[in-house]
Amino acid sequence: MGSTGRDGPAPATVTQRVLGLLAAFDADHPRLALTELARRAGLPLSTAHRLVGELTGWGALERGDDGRYRIGLRLWEIGALAPRSVGLREAALPFLTDLQEVTGENVQLAVLDGTEVVYVERLSGRRAVNVITRVGGRLPLHATGVGLVLLAHAPPELQERVLAAPLRRYTEHTITTPAQLRRVLADVRRSGVAVSDRQIELVALSVAAPVRAPGGEVVAALSVVVPAAGSDPRAYVPVVRAAARGVSRVLGPPRGVAVGA
Amino acid sequence: MGSTGRDGPAPATVTQRVLGLLAAFDADHPRLALTELARRAGLPLSTAHRLVGELTGWGALERGDDGRYRIGLRLWEIGALAPRSVGLREAALPFLTDLQEVTGENVQLAVLDGTEVVYVERLSGRRAVNVITRVGGRLPLHATGVGLVLLAHAPPELQERVLAAPLRRYTEHTITTPAQLRRVLADVRRSGVAVSDRQIELVALSVAAPVRAPGGEVVAALSVVVPAAGSDPRAYVPVVRAAARGVSRVLGPPRGVAVGA
DNA sequence: ACCAGACTTCCACTCAGCGGAAGTCCTGTC
DNA sequence: GACAGGACTTCCGCTGAGTGGAAGTCTGGT
Numbered sequence: 001m002g003s004t005g006r007d008g009p010a011p012a013t014v015t016q017r018v019l020g021l022l023a024a025f026d027a028d029h030p031r032l033a034l035t036e037l038a039r040r041a042g043l044p045l046s047t048a049h050r051l052v053g054e055l056t057g058w059g060a061l062e063r064g065d066d067g068r069y070r071i072g073l074r075l076w077e078i079g080a081l082a083p084r085s086v087g088l089r090e091a092a093l094p095f096l097t098d099l100q101e102v103t104g105e106n107v108q109l110a111v112l113d114g115t116e117v118v119y120v121e122r123l124s125g126r127r128a129v130n131v132i133t134r135v136g137g138r139l140p141l142h143a144t145g146v147g148l149v150l151l152a153h154a155p156p157e158l159q160e161r162v163l164a165a166p167l168r169r170y171t172e173h174t175i176t177t178p179a180q181l182r183r184v185l186a187d188v189r190r191s192g193v194a195v196s197d198r199q200i201e202l203v204a205l206s207v208a209a210p211v212r213a214p215g216g217e218v219v220a221a222l223s224v225v226v227p228a229a230g231s232d233p234r235a236y237v238p239v240v241r242a243a244a245r246g247v248s249r250v251l252g253p254p255r256g257v258a259v260g261a
Numbered sequence: 262m263g264s265t266g267r268d269g270p271a272p273a274t275v276t277q278r279v280l281g282l283l284a285a286f287d288a289d290h291p292r293l294a295l296t297e298l299a300r301r302a303g304l305p306l307s308t309a310h311r312l313v314g315e316l317t318g319w320g321a322l323e324r325g326d327d328g329r330y331r332i333g334l335r336l337w338e339i340g341a342l343a344p345r346s347v348g349l350r351e352a353a354l355p356f357l358t359d360l361q362e363v364t365g366e367n368v369q370l371a372v373l374d375g376t377e378v379v380y381v382e383r384l385s386g387r388r389a390v391n392v393i394t395r396v397g398g399r400l401p402l403h404a405t406g407v408g409l410v411l412l413a414h415a416p417p418e419l420q421e422r423v424l425a426a427p428l429r430r431y432t433e434h435t436i437t438t439p440a441q442l443r444r445v446l447a448d449v450r451r452s453g454v455a456v457s458d459r460q461i462e463l464v465a466l467s468v469a470a471p472v473r474a475p476g477g478e479v480v481a482a483l484s485v486v487v488p489a490a491g492s493d494p495r496a497y498v499p500v501v502r503a504a505a506r507g508v509s510r511v512l513g514p515p516r517g518v519a520v521g522a
Numbered sequence: 523a524c525c526a527g528a529c530t531t532c533c534a535c536t537c538a539g540c541g542g543a544a545g546t547c548c549t550g551t552c
Numbered sequence: 553g554a555c556a557g558g559a560c561t562t563c564c565g566c567t568g569a570g571t572g573g574a575a576g577t578c579t580g581g582t
Contacts, residue, residue, distance in 0.1 A: 012538075014275040014570075015315040022339050030342050035528060044572050049530070054276040059374075062345075067529085071343040073374045078283050079340025080397030081291050082332040084323075090396075093384070097358055113320075113334045123354070135351075136341030274569075275539075296559060305541050310561070312539095328560085 017043060018051055022060070022075070027134055031068045084111050085120045088220055091250040092121065092211070095243040099224060100125050102239060106225040108133060108206075110146040112154060115162055117147045120220070129204045129227045139200070142167045142175050145208030146221035148194035152185040153210060153218035159185065173198040193241060194221075195233045203228055207236040209244035214252035222247065278304060279312055283321070283336070288395055292329045345372050346381045349481055352511040353382065353472070356504040360485060361386050363500060367486040369394060369467075371407040373415060376423055378408045381481070390465045390488045400461070403428045403436050406469030407482035409455035413446040414471055414479035420446065434459040454502060455482075456494045464489055468497040470505035475513025483508065 024032060024040035032040065038048035052069060055061040059074030080086050092109050100107045106128040109121040116138040133139065141147035141162055151162060163178045175181050188194040197205040208223035222244050224236050285293060285301035293301065299309035313330060316322040320335030341347050353370050361368045367389040370382040377399045394400065402408035402423055412423060424439040436442050449455040458466040469484035483505050485497050 013315060014538080015279050015312055016319070018276050018279055019316075019319050019321060025339065025342050027342070030344055033528075034530095045529080046531085046572050046574095047570080050570080050572095051276055053530095054274060055280075058277070058280050060280060071339060073343055073345055073372070073379055075336075076340035076343035076346045077379065077397040077399075078286060078332060079337035081286050081288070082334055082337035083291055084334055085337045086396060111334070118334055118338065135347060136338040138338075294559075295561095306560080307541050307543090307562085308539085311541095314561095 014051075017041065017047070018055070021048065021051055021055065022071070025071055027137065031064065031066075031070045033068045037069060084219075088211075088251075089121050092220070092222065092247045095246040095250075096121060096123055096222065099222075099239060099243045103224050103226070103236065104128065106131055106133075107222065107243075108146060108225065109211075109220060109222045110144075110150070111220045112141075112150040113138075115158070115165070116140055117144055117150060117221075119146075129225065131204055131225050132201065133225075140168055142181055143170055143196065143199040145194045145196040145206035145223040145225075148184060148188050148196060149208045149210045149221035149223075150218065152188035152194065170200045171198055171202050173202075175199065193237050194223075197233065198228050205231065205233055207233050207240050209241045211244050211251070212248040212254075214254060216254060219251075220247075275312075278302065278308070279316070282309065282312055282316065283332070286332055288398065292325065292331045294329045298330060345480075349472075349512075350382050353481070353483065353508045356507040356511075357382060357384055357483065360483070360500060360504045364485050364487070364497065365389065367392055367394075368483065368504075369407060369486065370472075370481060370483045371405075371411070372481045373402075373411040374399075376419070376426070377401055378405055378411060378482075380407075390486065392465055392486050393462065394486075401429055403442055404431055404457065404460040406455045406457040406467035406484040406486075409445060409449050409457060410469045410471045410482035410484075411479065413449035413455065431461045432459055432463050434463075436460065454498050458494065459489050466492065466494055468494050468501050470502045472505050472512070473509040480512070481508075 020041040020043070021037060024037050029036075029040070034049060034052060035045065037052060038045045041048060043051070052061060056063055056069070056072070059072045061069045061075075062072040063069055088111070089109065096107050096109060100123045103125065104127045105125040107123050107125070108119055110117040110119045117140075119133050119135055119137050122133055122135050139147065141151040151159060163181060167174070167176045167178075167181065169176050175184060184194075192209060194208045195205065196208070204225050205228045206223045206225045208221050210218040211220040211222060213219045222240065224240055226233075226236065281302040281304070282298060285298050290297075290301070295310060295313060296306065298313065299306045302309060304312070313322060317324055317330070317333070320333045322330045322336075323333040324330055349372070350370065357368045357370060361384045364386065365388045366386040368384050368386070369380055371378040371380045373379075378401075380394050380396055380398050383394055383396050400408065402412040412420060424442060428435070428437045428439075428442065430437050436445060445455075453470060455469045456466065457469070465486050466489045467484045467486045469482050471479040472481040472483060474480045483501065485501055487494075487497065
């Protein structure tokens with residue numbers, strides 16, 4: 001093993017090429033012409049053309065009037081079967097809506113994937129600050145409220161991995177040292193909430209709480225994002241916790257504990 | 262051309278096999294063991310094993326603790342880039358929520374794909390009848406409120422195609438003759454709303470209205486589903502229309518003009 | 523009319539993918 | 553605790569699906 005010596009410019013397998021074509025789309029490039037698509041996926045034009053043709057025929061991609069390709073409805077449908085997004089989202093939506101109504105701010109629901117948070121739902125409040133998150137978007141764990149919650153309850157081995165890696169700085173308030181992060185995580189575990197104060201953008205802070213599956217494991221986190229100026233994060237703690245507990249309850253009553261009548 | 266004569270048991274191309282594996286998942290089978298997956302996709306076990314391994318490595322599939330596979334978050338993320346679902350959904354959600362609050366019933370947002378409606382969003386009202394629709398689900402055009410709206414505004418050639426095909430009967434109230442359907446469609450175009458009265462289930466009826474893009478084309482439809490017993494569909498027409506217009510407005514205030522304060 | 527760029531089609535070579543078969547790992551049964 | 557059965561994993565030599573360079577077509581700009 002190892003020591004092929006050469007960088008593999010060609011990922012080779014057909015499956016990977018196909019996936020590469022899909023992955024060529026992102027939030028900044030939701031529509032791509034064939035040539036762009038081929039270039040972004042690193043495939044010869046004619047190869048891309050054939051594969052894209054198959055994908056389009058099947059409905060994984062669609063072709064717009066302008067000839068450019070976009071992700072197709074069929075792929076979205078299949079994505080909608082991912083248990084970790086839908087299902088969770090379904091259970092959480094009413095509580096998120098309430099939270100948004102009550103606070104008037106942006107609310108978010110996120111899960112852990114690898115060493116990042118993935119935002120599964122986002123409702124924007126009317127008087128809310130504009131945040132950079134997006135449904136389907138990713139951010140690092142150490143810099144977001146939901147990320148801190150998820151990391152605090154993640155397996156130790158993941159925590160170590162994150163602590164060992166460099167912690168990207170977004171603002172002067174971003175947590176960047178392992179010691180600091182360790183302290184904050186302990187705090188999150190104790191208090192049951194996380195506050196990410198101006199760690200991503202100087203204008204916003206977020207308050208997050210864990211959503212638990214019946215077994216007790218933390219499967220998601222939800223948060224409110226509020227303007228940093230003149231907000232007292234503590235004011236949001238009760239509502240956010242209540243919402244998170246509400247979602248947990250809908251997911252299923254805690255197991256293995258006798259509930260008195 | 263034609264006349265290969267034989268049924269093709271082997272779809273052959275790798276791309277199609279991969280897509281077939283993804284398509285093996287559906288609402289009734291969101292989690293599949295390798296053997297089931299291989300059988301449903303019509304692939305030899307070892308072939309499925311290899312392809313599934315690649316898909317899992319990439320994140321298109323995930324493997325649960327029980328060893329079964331499910332659609333992965335990564336695929337959901339990519340699906341979330343489909344312009345026809347997200348974007349639309351984003352714009353519509355506040356109006357759907359309001360509609361749901363006001364009526365207390367289920368509300369739905371759907372788009373056209375092929376000769377079916379695809380439900381892009383669904384909010385269930387607290388006192389609502391339980392309907393069979395599901396986010397990501399499909400139903401035929403002729404039997405649903407949203408379907409009638411979408412069909413009424415679809416290109417004539419699609420209308421002809423639907424009119425020519427057999428119209429599946431769900432209940433005694435389902436529209437099943439082309440003449441009947443033609444009449445209803447004309448009516449929908451004139452009135453701007455569609456009512457599907459007990460066409461799918463005897464307990465429910467739905468009232469639907471079109472959502473338009475800036476250019477005027479109908480890109481989606483939204484509806485309320487209410488209990489058939491003792492409901493007057495006409496009572497819902499104004500709210501539903503208002504909501505649909507609200508969504509249309511958000512999608513594009515006539516050609517990129519900023520709305521003055 | 524001309525050109526440039528983007529897309530589409532063609533086709534002979536070749537190596538990635540195939541899948542039967544054998545091996546491993548569970549889990550439930552007697 | 554031996555055994556059977558089922559589910560998953562690995563192996564490997566054959567072969568036709570996939571490849572991609574090149575040539576052809578379409579489109580819009582000048």
